[in-house]
Amino acid sequence: MHGTFRVGLVRYEKPYASVAAAVESAGGWGSVGPDTRVFIKPNIVCWTSATVFPKWGVITTSRVVEDVVRCLRDAGVGTIRIGEGMVRLDPKDKTLADDAFRALGYETVVRRYGVTLVDVFKRPFRKTAVADGVELSFNVDALDSDLIVDLPVLKTHAQTVVSLGIKNLKGLIDIPSRKRCHSPDPHWNLHRMVAALPKALPPIFTVIDGIFSNERGPAFDGTAHRMEVLTASRDILSADMVGAFLLGYGVRDVPHLVYAAEDAGRPTDLSDIRVVGESPEALRRPHAYGFDYNADGSLPEAMAKMGIRGVHYRKYDDTLCTYCSFMNGLVLTAIARAWQGTPWDDVEVLTGKAMNPSPGKKHTILLGRCMTQRHRDNPSIAHPIAVPGCPPKPEQIARAFHEAGIVMDPAVLKSHAVYPGRFLKRYAGRPEFDEAFFQVH
Numbered sequence: 001m002h003g004t005f006r007v008g009l010v011r012y013e014k015p016y017a018s019v020a021a022a023v024e025s026a027g028g029w030g031s032v033g034p035d036t037r038v039f040i041k042p043n044i045v046c047w048t049s050a051t052v053f054p055k056w057g058v059i060t061t062s063r064v065v066e067d068v069v070r071c072l073r074d075a076g077v078g079t080i081r082i083g084e085g086m087v088r089l090d091p092k093d094k095t096l097a098d099d100a101f102r103a104l105g106y107e108t109v110v111r112r113y114g115v116t117l118v119d120v121f122k123r124p125f126r127k128t129a130v131a132d133g134v135e136l137s138f139n140v141d142a143l144d145s146d147l148i149v150d151l152p153v154l155k156t157h158a159q160t161v162v163s164l165g166i167k168n169l170k171g172l173i174d175i176p177s178r179k180r181c182h183s184p185d186p187h188w189n190l191h192r193m194v195a196a197l198p199k200a201l202p203p204i205f206t207v208i209d210g211i212f213s214n215e216r217g218p219a220f221d222g223t224a225h226r227m228e229v230l231t232a233s234r235d236i237l238s239a240d241m242v243g244a245f246l247l248g249y250g251v252r253d254v255p256h257l258v259y260a261a262e263d264a265g266r267p268t269d270l271s272d273i274r275v276v277g278e279s280p281e282a283l284r285r286p287h288a289y290g291f292d293y294n295a296d297g298s299l300p301e302a303m304a305k306m307g308i309r310g311v312h313y314r315k316y317d318d319t320l321c322t323y324c325s326f327m328n329g330l331v332l333t334a335i336a337r338a339w340q341g342t343p344w345d346d347v348e349v350l351t352g353k354a355m356n357p358s359p360g361k362k363h364t365i366l367l368g369r370c371m372t373q374r375h376r377d378n379p380s381i382a383h384p385i386a387v388p389g390c391p392p393k394p395e396q397i398a399r400a401f402h403e404a405g406i407v408m409d410p411a412v413l414k415s416h417a418v419y420p421g422r423f424l425k426r427y428a429g430r431p432e433f434d435e436a437f438f439q440v441h
Contacts, residue, residue: 003270003271003272003273003274004272004273004274005233005235005237005238005272005273005274006026006027006233006234006235006238006273006274006276007026007231007232007233007235007238007239007241007242007273007274007275007276008021008022008023008024008025008026008027008230008231008232008233008275008276008277009022009025009229009230009231009232009242009275009276009277009278009279009280009283010022010025010229010230010232010277010278011228011229011230011278011283012210012211012228012229012230013228015063015067016067016070016071018067018230019064019067019068019071019207019230020067020071020074021230021277022207022230022231022232022277023068023071023205023207023232025232025276025277026205026232026233026234026276027234028075029071029072029075029077029147029205030147030203030205030234032072032075032076032077032146032147033075033076033077033078034076034077034078035078036076036077036078036079036146036147037078037079037081037144037145037146037147038072038077038079038080038081038145038146038147038148038149039081039082039083039118039141039142039145039147039148039149039202040065040068040069040080040081040082040083040115040148040149040151041083041084041142041148041149041150041151041168041169041171041172042059042060042065042082042084042151043059043060043084043151043152043153043163043168043171043209044059044060044084044086044097044100044104044171045058045059045086045087045218045219046086046087046219046220046326046420047086047096047097047099047100047103048416048417048418048420048421049099049103049417050417050418050421051417051418051420051421052421052424052435053220053420053421053423053424054220054224054420054423054424054426054427054433055220055435055438056212056214056224056226056427056433056437057153057154057155057212057213057214057215057217057222057223057224057225058153058155058214058217058218058219058220058222058224059104059153059438060151060152060153060209061209061211061212061437061438062104062105062106062109062437062438062439062440063211063437063438064151064207064209064211064230065082065104065106065109065151066105066109066112066440068149068151068207069082069109069113069115070113072149073113079116080113080114080115080116081115081116081117081118081141081145082101082106082109082115082116082117082118083117083118083119083120083123083139083141083142083172084097084100084118084119084120084171085097085119085120085121085139085171085172085173085174086100086171087322087323087326088121094122097117097119097120097121097122098119101117103438104438104439104440105438105439105440105441106440108440108441109440112440118139118141120139120141120171120172121174123139123140123141124139124140125137125138125139125140125173125174125177126138126140126143128143128200129200130193130196130197130199130200131196131199134188134193134196136173136177136180136181136193136196136197136200137173137174137176137177138172138173138177138200138201139172139173142172142201142202143200143201143202145202146202146203147202147203147204147205148201148202148203148204148205149204149205149206149207150165150168150169150204150205150206150207150236151168151206151207151208151209152164152165152167152168152206152208152209152243153208153209153210153212153213153214153217154208154209154210154212154213154214154227154229154231154243154246154247155213155214155215155217155218155222155247155287156214156215156216156217156222156247156249156287156288156289157217157218157289158216158217158218158289158290158291158316159190159316159317159318159320159325160190160191160194160254160255160256160318161244161249161253161254161255161289162240162243162244162247162249162254162257162289163217163218164206164208164239164240164243164244165204165206165208165236165239165240165243166194166195166197166198166236166237166240166256166257166260167194167197167256169197169198169201169204170194170197172197172201173197178321178322179321179323179390180193181193181194181321182318182319182320182321182322182352182353183319183353184319184352184353184354189318189319190256190318190319191255191256191258191259191318192255192256192259194256195256195257195259195260195263196259196263198236198237198260199263203234204234204236205232205233205234206231206232206233206235206236206239206240207230207231207232207239208230208231208232208239208240208243209230210227210228210229210230210231210243210246211226211227211228211229211230211437212224212225212226212227212433212437213225213227213247213285213287214287215287215288215289216287216288216289216290216291217289219326219420220420220423221329221423223426224426224427224433225285225287226432226433227246227283227285229246229278229283231243231246237257237260237261237264237266238273240254240257240260241257241261241270241273242270242273242275242280244257245270245280245284246280246283246284246285247284247285247286247287248284248285248286248287249289250268250269251268251269251270252268252269291315293315297314297315298312298313298314299311299312299313300313300315300332302336303332303335303336306336306339307339307341308335308336308339309343309344310343310344310345310346310347311335311344311347311348311349311406312346312347312348312349312358312361313332313335313348313349314348314349314350314351314355316328316351316352317351317352317354317355318352319352319353319354319370320351320352320353321352323390323391324351324352324367324368324390324391324392326391326416327391327392327397327413327416328351329419330394330412330413330415330416330419331349331367331397331413333412333419334397334398334401334408334409334412334413335401335406335408337408337409337412338401338406338407338408338409344404344405344406345362345363345404345405346360346361346362346363347361347362347363347364347365347401347404347405347406348361348363348364348365349364349365349367350364350365350366350367350371350375351367351368351371352368352370352371353370353371353374355371356375357375357378357380357381359380360382361381361382362382362383363382363383363385363403363404363405364381364382364383364384364385365385365387365400365401365404366384366385366386366387367387367392367397367400368387368388368389368390368391368392369388369389369390369392370390372386372387372388383404385400385403385404386400387400394410394413394414395410397410397413398410398413
């Protein structure tokens with residue numbers, strides 16, 4: 001490929017050397033030195049200290065994080081911060097990032113290279129315009145850096161098709177800004193908001209960690225693959241375009257990449273990109289992104305195959321924010337476990353910010369604050385059951401479903417700390433999935 005924007009594409013073969021080759025193939029860091037302030041943004045989607053869970057294709061490997069730090073130090077960079085703002089289902093948990101940094105070996109990186117760790121939620125945010133009339137609050141350390149090194153994972157995403165460099169920047173904004181991204185506004189929808197994220201930030205160098213990839217991500221309930229590929233570029237959009245191609249998608253298949261390309265005045269293909277290194281076609285491996293639902297979209301396919309009837313749990317949309325999205329999986333699990341073979345009494349569950357009730361349902365559960373505010377007083381709903389909260393509490397959810405005739409176990413809803421570990425069995429006995437990539441020795 002020949003074009004204006006350069007992307008390095010290398011196979012991952014050995015520590016440090018492969019990352020260094022990816023950076024070099026992309027044209028290097030640019031003008032950096034002792035006075036350069038660099039903010040490294042890995043992708044740590046979530047964390048729990050209660051269980052080991054599948055990190056492959058979910059979390060940036062500690063191997064790549066350390067190698068990037070070493071490359072920056074070798075280039076003479078003086079100040080390096082590593083920061084993330086991961087999902088907190090328990091707002092009272094103030095140690096989550098510290099636990100994750102420790103378990104991933106970042107404290108060793110601190111001692112070895114003199115970097116600083118940043119829990120985004122313990123630092124100030126600053127409102128920053130990303131478009132006319134649209135402001136989001138970004139972490140000040142990232143805003144005030146000279147260079148952001150973005151380290152996303154190569155993964156697909158149930159709502160945004162892919163989650164790569166641009167999407168990874170969502171971890172730099174505060175919670176109200178994240179919720180605003182999942183807007184019911186047809187113009188400023190999730191895809192357009194994600195596309196706007198890089199606009200107010202310093203220059204960004206992207207290294208997509210594709211040692212592992214994630215199909216139907218972004219979290220542990222997807223399916224991990226060993227890909228062994230690194231994608232790097234000084235241009236974040238170009239890196240994401242090539243990353244999407246590796247996952248089986250053209251730019252036109254990914255709405256936020258289309259918006260980003262249009263905003264930049266660029267073609268919605270790879271025609272202006274020069275790939276240095278490996279052939280993208282040789283490394284391409286198509287990944288599905290959405291979870292399968294039955295024909296009418298009323299239940300996940302797996303639950304429909306169980307014969308579950310009498311409950312209509314419509315497929316998530318783009319307005320479902322991260323916090324309710326995580327609870328969504330637990331609620332579906334609790335429903336499946338509550339099924340005893342007798343159809344329930346015509347129950348509908350509404351989620352996100354935009355869903356409207358189906359005509360004639362006997363019971364309508366309004367799951368979350370947004371649905372509660374939207375439909376609590378809707379005269380077309382025969383029996384509204386509001387579950388306020390952002391996200392709602394497990395006890396409230398269980399009571400609401402009980403009121404609708406679905407008796408679920410609240411303990412399932414409270415198992416968010418151990419729930420991720422249940423997916424480990426997919427990888428048992430497979431040596432290519434090695435925890436060592438998430439350790440620093």
